[in-house]
Amino acid sequence: MSFEPPGYCPNCGEYVEKGASSCEECGSCPETGWNDEGYLDGVELPGDETEKPDARESSAGKFILIVCLLALLVYVFVLR
Numbered sequence: 001m002s003f004e005p006p007g008y009c010p011n012c013g014e015y016v017e018k019g020a021s022s023c024e025e026c027g028s029c030p031e032t033g034w035n036d037e038g039y040l041d042g043v044e045l046p047g048d049e050t051e052k053p054d055a056r057e058s059s060a061g062k063f064i065l066i067v068c069l070l071a072l073l074v075y076v077f078v079l080r
């Protein structure tokens with residue numbers, strides 16, 4: 001990390017004014033490498049990538065459930 005004010009904080013994205021010794025928002029400073037909790041890459045947001053597969057899985061699960069219910073209904077209907 002080679003961030004120097006002025007600029008946007010690599011940790012929280014808040015604007016850090018020129019000459020500021022640390023970020024007013026999250027308190028990160030050059031000593032902490034502009035990281036709050038020692039992340040290797042504080043800019044990356046892994047949460048964005050994990051949300052989409054989950055949504056797909058849940059929708060696929062619902063689809064399978066609906067297909068199973070339809071198959072069960074057809075099965076019962078045919079037996080009668």
Ligand SMILES: [Zn+2]
Nearest residue numbers: 009012023026
């Ligand atoms: Zn910050």
